[in-house]
Amino acid sequence: MSKPTVMVIDDEKIVGDMSKYHLEAAGFEVETFIDPAKALERFKEKHFDVVVTDLKMKNIDGMEVLKVVKQASPRTQVIMITAFAHLNTAIEALRGQVFDFFPKPFKIKDFVASVSRALESVPPAA
Amino acid sequence: MTIKKTLILHGAIIIGLLVLTGVFAVRDVGNLSASSRYMEIQERLNSSFLEMRLSEKNYFLFKDDLAIDDILVMVQAAGETLDSLNQDMVRAIGLQKYQDLRLALGQYRQQVERIATGKSRDEASENILREAGRRLMEVSNRLTEDERTKIGALITKTKQGMLASFLLILILAVFFTPLIYRRILASLNKVSQLAMDISEGRFRKIDGPVSSDELGAVIRAMNTMSEQLRLREDELVQSRKLNSLGILTAGVAHEITNPLNNISMIAQTYEAVYDILPREERIGFMRKVTAECERIQAIVINLLDFAKPKVASFLCGDVNDVVRRTLQLVRNMLDVSNIEVVLDLAEGLPCVRMDEHQICQVFVNIITNAIQAMSPGQTLAIRTKPAPGYEGVVIDFQDTGKGIPPEILSNIFDPFFSTKGVDGTGLGLSVSYGIIKNHLGTITAQSEVNKGTTFEIVLPAAKPMEDDDE
Numbered sequence: 001m002s003k004p005t006v007m008v009i010d011d012e013k014i015v016g017d018m019s020k021y022h023l024e025a026a027g028f029e030v031e032t033f034i035d036p037a038k039a040l041e042r043f044k045e046k047h048f049d050v051v052v053t054d055l056k057m058k059n060i061d062g063m064e065v066l067k068v069v070k071q072a073s074p075r076t077q078v079i080m081i082t083a084f085a086h087l088n089t090a091i092e093a094l095r096g097q098v099f100d101f102f103p104k105p106f107k108i109k110d111f112v113a114s115v116s117r118a119l120e121s122v123p124p125a126a
Numbered sequence: 127m128t129i130k131k132t133l134i135l136h137g138a139i140i141i142g143l144l145v146l147t148g149v150f151a152v153r154d155v156g157n158l159s160a161s162s163r164y165m166e167i168q169e170r171l172n173s174s175f176l177e178m179r180l181s182e183k184n185y186f187l188f189k190d191d192l193a194i195d196d197i198l199v200m201v202q203a204a205g206e207t208l209d210s211l212n213q214d215m216v217r218a219i220g221l222q223k224y225q226d227l228r229l230a231l232g233q234y235r236q237q238v239e240r241i242a243t244g245k246s247r248d249e250a251s252e253n254i255l256r257e258a259g260r261r262l263m264e265v266s267n268r269l270t271e272d273e274r275t276k277i278g279a280l281i282t283k284t285k286q287g288m289l290a291s292f293l294l295i296l297i298l299a300v301f302f303t304p305l306i307y308r309r310i311l312a313s314l315n316k317v318s319q320l321a322m323d324i325s326e327g328r329f330r331k332i333d334g335p336v337s338s339d340e341l342g343a344v345i346r347a348m349n350t351m352s353e354q355l356r357l358r359e360d361e362l363v364q365s366r367k368l369n370s371l372g373i374l375t376a377g378v379a380h381e382i383t384n385p386l387n388n389i390s391m392i393a394q395t396y397e398a399v400y401d402i403l404p405r406e407e408r409i410g411f412m413r414k415v416t417a418e419c420e421r422i423q424a425i426v427i428n429l430l431d432f433a434k435p436k437v438a439s440f441l442c443g444d445v446n447d448v449v450r451r452t453l454q455l456v457r458n459m460l461d462v463s464n465i466e467v468v469l470d471l472a473e474g475l476p477c478v479r480m481d482e483h484q485i486c487q488v489f490v491n492i493i494t495n496a497i498q499a500m501s502p503g504q505t506l507a508i509r510t511k512p513a514p515g516y517e518g519v520v521i522d523f524q525d526t527g528k529g530i531p532p533e534i535l536s537n538i539f540d541p542f543f544s545t546k547g548v549d550g551t552g553l554g555l556s557v558s559y560g561i562i563k564n565h566l567g568t569i570t571a572q573s574e575v576n577k578g579t580t581f582e583i584v585l586p587a588a589k590p591m592e593d594d595d596e
Binding site: 106 | 380389398
């Protein structure tokens, strides 16, 4: 059985690097991107079970990523992370659309647990 | 002396002179009129005396007693005239001359009566009569002549008095009136120049001694106002800076939270993998932590530097450096709003004498406005170039935002004018305008709705003297 796939998009390289380490240790296959445009290109080529994306990025923001991902693959779960902890209205608007929301800085343990839960909650393919 | 007192005094002197001239004129005309009345009486008396002398001649030629009677009648009539006009004549010629005339007429009458009564008709008596008649005529003629001279003198005196008054009024009008108005106008000119400077944002004072009149009070009040406005402007600059700081805070929080999160993630990972990490990789982890700490420190220093109130210090500097430093400060705002900046900075620009912090603040204000006017993905072009003749530097900020409607474009530099409702103080551009004016530069805006706005700032180049310390 192939490993569950996770895509991490954040323009902070360290977030991608550290997430990759912990998620791989938890048994996921992980690809990281600092450029959301490249990430979405990759998403067209390959299915990912979970997409972790930063909210505010250059060129394309997390909302746009969410829209594209959900359109292309409604079963893919999206987890949002952001340094804008005060964007409560934006977070509320995302409830129901994203699986989880992590304001920076966050506990990696909670983050990995959330990704695992997201995988478990992936609705079965039609 | 106050202007009010000066004007009252000036008016009072002219009115006083006019009244005096009038009083003297009325008095002189009164005297002339009295003299003219007297002259009429005197003419009548003279012709009466002449007739007496004619009758006297008839008596001597023809020994006609009727002639003597005629003389008596005429002497009687003349005496009555003198009695009835006694007061008028005394007033006109004085008591002495009146008595002289009276005496001469009395002596003549006496002599005529003697002859009439036949008491003495000898040659000696007739000689006395002739002598008395001659004296009477002489006194009368002398009085007429005196009065003519007096009238002539009076006319001359009146003319001279009128001329002197006219000249005095003329001198006052021609020399002193302009002096008073020149003094008022000179002060008004100073005040209007100061008002003009204040309206253009140059809060200077009128130096030198200030007069104690009303305009002096106005100048003192305007000096105080100018000083107050300068202080208020400093406060506005600071308040606007704090407002910009508020706008920057969201970006700054994001900017600080990111390295903080990085440190947090490194630390958590480090803890998890510590036992299996070789020494080199542990050092690698710690170096990443140090680098992230330096990122935070740089942000904090920038922020503190921006917020700190500063006394303006004008030094020669490179505008391009200030543009680059400003971009560092707003980089995160631009990134999170997804605004691309296109830089076109000319090389070899002339040095500009400026307070770099204040100019940086102006740039932050304009860039903040541009960001707020644009949608994600739009472009802000920042260009620098030398002004014609290398007499300054032109800095253009061209956004592709929603633009400013033409009907409000002329108000954007007014204090408290804002199109952003509660999100704007309406002070940013007004403070920027003040700062640029203070640098003797200009700031203008051109805009087209839905196409974008371009702010053009021109700062004059430092004069060679200013940056030549040798």
